[in-house]
Amino acid sequence: MIENDLIAELKEAVIQGIPEKAVAAAERVVELQMDPVEAFESGLKPGISEVGEGFASGKLYLPDLVLSAETMKAAAKVLEAEISRTGTKRSEVGKVVLGTVQGDLHDIGKTIVATLLSSHGFDVIDLGVNISPDQYIEAVRREKPDVIGMSSLLTVTAKELGIVISKLKEQDLREDVKVIVGGGAVTSSYAEEIEADGYGQNAELGVRMTKFLLSVEG
Amino acid sequence: MALEGFRCKNPYEILSADEIEKIHVGSLEVLEETGISVADRRSRQILEDGGCQVDHETERVKFPPDLVQWAIDQCPDRFTLRARNPELSLDLGGDLVYFASFPGFTWLDPETQTRREASVDDCAMLVRLCDALPMVHTLCQPVAHLGDKPPEVELEWVHAIELRNTDKTIMGTAFGGSSKWLVKMVEVCDQQTLGGICIASPLVIPADQAQGILDYAESGNPQLILSGPSKGATGPATMAGTLVLQNVEILGGTVLAQLANPGCGVMYMGYATPMDMRFGTMASGSAEVGIMAVATAQLARYYGMPSGVFFPMTDAKTPDPQAVYEKHLQTFLCATAGVNYIMPLGGLDNEGTHSPVQMVIDNEICRMVGKVLEGIQVDEERLAIDLIKEVGPVPGNYLKTEHTRQHWQEEYLIPEVGVREEFNTWVMSGSKGVVERATEIARQLMDTHQPNPLPKEAEVELQKILVAAEAEKIVQ
Ligand code: B12
Numbered sequence: 001m002i003e004n005d006l007i008a009e010l011k012e013a014v015i016q017g018i019p020e021k022a023v024a025a026a027e028r029v030v031e032l033q034m035d036p037v038e039a040f041e042s043g044l045k046p047g048i049s050e051v052g053e054g055f056a057s058g059k060l061y062l063p064d065l066v067l068s069a070e071t072m073k074a075a076a077k078v079l080e081a082e083i084s085r086t087g088t089k090r091s092e093v094g095k096v097v098l099g100t101v102q103g104d105l106h107d108i109g110k111t112i113v114a115t116l117l118s119s120h121g122f123d124v125i126d127l128g129v130n131i132s133p134d135q136y137i138e139a140v141r142r143e144k145p146d147v148i149g150m151s152s153l154l155t156v157t158a159k160e161l162g163i164v165i166s167k168l169k170e171q172d173l174r175e176d177v178k179v180i181v182g183g184g185a186v187t188s189s190y191a192e193e194i195e196a197d198g199y200g201q202n203a204e205l206g207v208r209m210t211k212f213l214l215s216v217e218g
Numbered sequence: 219m220a221l222e223g224f225r226c227k228n229p230y231e232i233l234s235a236d237e238i239e240k241i242h243v244g245s246l247e248v249l250e251e252t253g254i255s256v257a258d259r260r261s262r263q264i265l266e267d268g269g270c271q272v273d274h275e276t277e278r279v280k281f282p283p284d285l286v287q288w289a290i291d292q293c294p295d296r297f298t299l300r301a302r303n304p305e306l307s308l309d310l311g312g313d314l315v316y317f318a319s320f321p322g323f324t325w326l327d328p329e330t331q332t333r334r335e336a337s338v339d340d341c342a343m344l345v346r347l348c349d350a351l352p353m354v355h356t357l358c359q360p361v362a363h364l365g366d367k368p369p370e371v372e373l374e375w376v377h378a379i380e381l382r383n384t385d386k387t388i389m390g391t392a393f394g395g396s397s398k399w400l401v402k403m404v405e406v407c408d409q410q411t412l413g414g415i416c417i418a419s420p421l422v423i424p425a426d427q428a429q430g431i432l433d434y435a436e437s438g439n440p441q442l443i444l445s446g447p448s449k450g451a452t453g454p455a456t457m458a459g460t461l462v463l464q465n466v467e468i469l470g471g472t473v474l475a476q477l478a479n480p481g482c483g484v485m486y487m488g489y490a491t492p493m494d495m496r497f498g499t500m501a502s503g504s505a506e507v508g509i510m511a512v513a514t515a516q517l518a519r520y521y522g523m524p525s526g527v528f529f530p531m532t533d534a535k536t537p538d539p540q541a542v543y544e545k546h547l548q549t550f551l552c553a554t555a556g557v558n559y560i561m562p563l564g565g566l567d568n569e570g571t572h573s574p575v576q577m578v579i580d581n582e583i584c585r586m587v588g589k590v591l592e593g594i595q596v597d598e599e600r601l602a603i604d605l606i607k608e609v610g611p612v613p614g615n616y617l618k619t620e621h622t623r624q625h626w627q628e629e630y631l632i633p634e635v636g637v638r639e640e641f642n643t644w645v646m647s648g649s650k651g652v653v654e655r656a657t658e659i660a661r662q663l664m665d666t667h668q669p670n671p672l673p674k675e676a677e678v679e680l681q682k683i684l685v686a687a688e689a690e691k692i693v694q
Pocket of ligand 1: 103105106107108110112152156182184185199203204322324392415418424446452500567
């Protein structure tokens with residue numbers, strides 16, 4: 001009984017976007033030695049997808065989406081520690097490393113893409129802005145993501161996308177990750193030219209493309 | 219001698235003196251306790267030598283209140299932006315109001331209404347239109363991107379194209395090290411530029427922008443320091459909080475400029491927009507933008523600095539009713555608030571496109587708003603007491619009096635694009651709406667207008683600078 005209550009509470013905390021509440025519930029889950037994977041799948045995930053749907057249909061707004069994603073992240077940290085401690089596994093949609101390229105400080109578009117991806121169940125590592133090719137490479141080595149996403153809003157920084165892709169090839173990492181690019185300075189033909197795997201004109205198309213690349217349903 | 223702008227004699231205000239004081243005090247607190255991240259090493263050194271607390275590791279610079287006040291006191295409340303033709307110089311500050319063109323990433327082809335990447339020739343044509351339109355008192359580059367030049371030097375090219383195709387003053391940039399080259403270019407053209415510095419909200423002065431502050435200050439060119447937090451995204455969701463952040467960022471940049479060259483001209487420029495929380499886009503055509511512009515003008519006056527805003531703007535994609543009502547509201551608010559430097563002309567789609575057709579329509583909006591600023595002249599001749607007595611009741615009328623012939627033109631604006639004729643006449647002349655009329659005017663001016671040419675010697679030197687910039691910036 002208490003287990004169901006806790007899972008409902010996790011979901012509710014994500015929907016309301018209250019990290020403290022979600023973290024407290026997640027800690028209780030660990031304390032009571034409940035299945036952390038179950039808490040993740042039946043608590044956090046349905047919560048964030050409800051918020052995602054609310055945003056897509058215009059009932060919820062960006063701040064709701066962002067706070068819910070933050071809440072999810074905070075609670076997931078607690079549960080994931082438990083998952084890896086107990087050696088169990090949760091089914092993952094995929095892991096995405098995201099950042100805005102070197103020389104470019106435009107943050108907002110990339111952040112929205114990150115948020116929407118996490119609301120669709122992706123595990124998202126947001127590297128931030130002004131990310132050098134070496135930082136991307138390092139992140140690919142460290143995080144072993146399925147996808148790396150790069151944003152560029154300036155024509156002068158668009159070439160950075162190609163540089164990162166060449167670096168990935170040099171380091172024999174290109175086959176390990178899919179590369180998706182977006183932002184105002186990027187066109188689909190440019191994405192093709194630099195041999196990216198995908199391009200997203202906006203956050204929603206970006207999510208769809210990511211799902212397509214990883215053959216994720218929905 | 220300077221270009222005659224408009225004058226705003228009784229500026230509209232939105233904040234009380236007490237509220238301004240609160241924004242000021244709060245800003246000093248943020249500057250002192252949180253500070254700003256300054257990405258350029260030499261700039262941090264200058265700030266440290268000037269008395270700031272600097273952590274070179276984290277790039278964070280904290281500003282003591284006394285130093286901020288010192289920098290504010292150094293700023294001239296008025297300065298000249300010198301054109302090579304002195305009649306086109308700007309006298310920035312006081313109650314003067316000037317209008318400028320607005321840049322786009324692409325431009326909107328007038329006849330097809332499709333977005334196009336600008337070539338060098340397109341850019342020159344767009345500059346010539348700015349040169350031709352009387353309400354463009356000064357230029358911000360019509361396009362920020364050229365499709366047929368390497369991206370590393372596109373801004374240097376854009377500025378050279380401006381200098382070749384207009385003798386009006388131009389706004390500079392600092393992006394990608396462009397300030398270094400522009401400063402040289404305007405020198406050989408015997409004029410100044412209004413350097414454009416863009417702080418990255420929240421609280422970052424990027425390396426190239428810091429370098430730009432130094433380049434413009436040290437070369438004796440005035441500069442604008444622009445901050446544009448996006449309400450709810452890169453700034454607090456409240457207008458008051460966003461104004462504090464904007465103020466902090468502008469004042470931080472100003473300290474660097476004044477330490478580099480005490481007394482140099484700095485314009486206080488606002489660019490705050492709310493975010494549309496449904497789409498994550500900037501609501502650049504919103505009323506809030508205009509409201510914050512009024513407050514920006516008040517804050518600039520409080521500090522004794524000339525004011526500017528990096529709008530009016532619209533989110534409309536074509537020159538349509540939305541473009542016109544959004545831009546008109548903002549232009550009106552900015553002008554009646556006494557913003558010294560306003561940028562209404564040509565912008566569409568939140569900086570996405572520059573439109574020649576919209577330019578012509580905006581030229582008309584500016585004339586109308588300028589007319590509002592001119593107000594009503596009241597003297598014996600214009601009160602026309604004797605005339606009213608003389609004409610008396612119907613059948614008397616004023617059409618046949620000499621007084622009408624003498625005064626009607628100075629008091630009435632004849633629209634260039636607006637439809638005024640009655641219905642049948644309008645039908646007989648082709649039932650053309652405003653967009654069609656503006657398209658014809660834009661096309662005609664772009665095809666025929668001849669700007670005053672750049673002197674030969676200047677052209678030779680300008681070309682040398684472009685070649686040098688390419689050699690230095692394009693790594694083979
Ligand atoms: C806000 C803004 C800023 C802010 C950024 C604040 C911040 N912390 O992010 C500030 C004021 C700091 C700024 C600075 C500059 N900016 Co600016 N900026 C803008 C502006 C107005 C909006 C950008 C934005 O956030 N849009 C909203 C978001 C949601 O849209 P978005 O970023 O496009 O993202 C969406 C999609 O593109 C896509 N997407 C984005 N990334 C990714 C990644 C992936 C993987 C995928 C799948 C999808 C995807 O999904 C997103 C959501 O739908 C644009 C104009 C415009 N209308 O786009 C100019 C613009 C991008 N800036 C421009 C310029 C020139 C500059 C400056 C150089 C200005 C200057 N002269 O100093 C500096 C550069 C600073 C730097 N080094 O980066 C130009 C670029 C032109 C060019 N030739 O490259 C633009 C186009 C304006 C213009 N017309 O001139 N800017």
